[in-house]
Amino acid sequence: MAPLSPKPNISPxxxxxxxxxxxxxxxxxxxxxxxxxxxxxxxxxxxLLKGKLQRRNLMEHLIKVGPNAIGAVLLINGFAGMIFTVQxxxxxxxxxxxxxxxxxxxxxxxxxxxxxxxxxxxxxxxGAAFAAELGAMRVTEQIDALLMMRTDPVDYLVVxxxxxxxxxxxxxxxxxxxxxxxGGTAIAYQAYGQLPGTFLGAANSFLTLDDLFAVLLKALVFxxxxxxxxxxxxxxxxxxxxxxxxxxxxxVVMIWIGVFMADFVLSLWLFGTLPT
Numbered sequence: 001m002a003p004l005s006p007k008p009n010i011s012p013x014x015x016x017x018x019x020x021x022x023x024x025x026x027x028x029x030x031x032x033x034x035x036x037x038x039x040x041x042x043x044x045x046x047x048l049l050k051g052k053l054q055r056r057n058l059m060e061h062l063i064k065v066g067p068n069a070i071g072a073v074l075l076i077n078g079f080a081g082m083i084f085t086v087q088x089x090x091x092x093x094x095x096x097x098x099x100x101x102x103x104x105x106x107x108x109x110x111x112x113x114x115x116x117x118x119x120x121x122x123x124x125x126x127g128a129a130f131a132a133e134l135g136a137m138r139v140t141e142q143i144d145a146l147l148m149m150r151t152d153p154v155d156y157l158v159v160x161x162x163x164x165x166x167x168x169x170x171x172x173x174x175x176x177x178x179x180x181x182x183g184g185t186a187i188a189y190q191a192y193g194q195l196p197g198t199f200l201g202a203a204n205s206f207l208t209l210d211d212l213f214a215v216l217l218k219a220l221v222f223x224x225x226x227x228x229x230x231x232x233x234x235x236x237x238x239x240x241x242x243x244x245x246x247x248x249x250x251x252v253v254m255i256w257i258g259v260f261m262a263d264f265v266l267s268l269w270l271f272g273t274l275p276t
Contacts, residue, residue, distance in 0.1 A: 033254075037232035041224065043154050044162050054160050061164035065126050066171065072121050073172050074179040077114055081180030082187040084109050089192050098194060102202030105184050110207055111271065114176040115215055116263055119222035122169055123255040127230035130161055131251035134234025135244040143235070153235070162227040169223035170216045177215070214270040221266060225258040 047053075088108075089101045134157060137143050146153050181203065188194040233251035237243045 030254075033233060033236050036236055037228050040154070040158065040232045040235070041228045044159050044228070047155060047159050048163070052155055052159065053163060054156055057156070057160040058164055061160050062168060064129070065122065065164050066168035069122055069125050069168075069172060070175060072125065073118050073176050076117055076121060077176035078179040078183040080113060080117055081105070081109060081183035084113065084180075085184035085187050086191065089188060089194075093192065098192060099198055100202055101188060101192075101194065102184075102199040102204075103206040105181075105199075106203040106207035106211075109180050109184070110177050110203075111211060111215060112263070112267065114180055115173045115218045115222060116259060118169065118173045118176045118219065119226060119259045120256065122165065122172065122223070123226050123230075123252050123259070126165060127226045127255045128248040128252050130227065130230030131234040131237070132244055132248040134231055135237030135247040138235060138237045139240055139243060158231045158235075161231055162224065165227035166220055166223040169226070170219040173215060173219040214266075217270070218263065218266050221262050222259050225262060226255050229255050229258060 085101060085105060088104050089098060092098050092101050092104070134143075137157075143153050146156060181200070185196045185199045188199045189196055230251050233247045233254070237247040239246070
């Protein structure tokens with residue numbers, strides 16, 4: 001009978017357990033996790049280029065990211081659109097430019113607020129769930145069990161989550177823009193007597209098709225940040241139930257930081273030049 005292969009090292013100090021694969025123990029915890037998140041994003045891209053996608057798991061995560069989050073996205077963006085319109089119309093009316101409220105709404109809400117608010121909803125609902133699920137699997141040694149069965153955790157757990165988030169977040173952003181536009185149009189008519197045609201016409205004159213593509217690009221990048229950070233924080237969880245909770249909360253904070261940093265860079269790149 002062939003000799004058994006040696007048992008892999010999965011002691012508490014093992015890099016497989018701690019998630020600290022290429023980084024020294026002396027490095028700060030947040031820095032280690034950021035490095036692992038970068039490596040994980042590269043591994044996901046490499047596997048997608050090779051066509052490795054667990055389609056059986058993909059549908060489950062598409063439903064979790066999309067339909068399960070649509071209610072919160074519509075409510076938050078609908079009320080945000082109304083709040084933005086109230087504040088903008090109040091100042092525009094002082095300048096005698098109430099008819100331009102729709103244009104200001106299109107430039108600020110549709111370009112910036114809608115994708116950021118939607119990413120925030122998905123970060124709190126989906127990013128935290130990814131970190132908690134994978135974190136629980138890590139501390140209960142289910143990740144080690146997958147490795148023992150020669151199943152790659154990145155292929156099986158991470159890639160479907162990343163693809164589902166990157167696909168659904170742009171779609172959710174379109175619904176968010178529609179909800180915000182509806183809320184803004186309604187409050188402009190009810191509070192200031194502005195006809196819906198006037199509001200929507202001003203918005204249409206400022207919002208171009210290129211702007212819409214730029215917003216969808218933002219949403220795609222935000223989806224990548226939400227999913228990669230959530231998964232990497234989950235895979236680097238240790239310390240039992242307390243560690244799972246810490247990973248979920250810190251993942252949401254890091255996602256918000258990443259979303260705002262990416263939003264600044266993308267806004268500067270996409271909208272930073274003056275029109276000629």
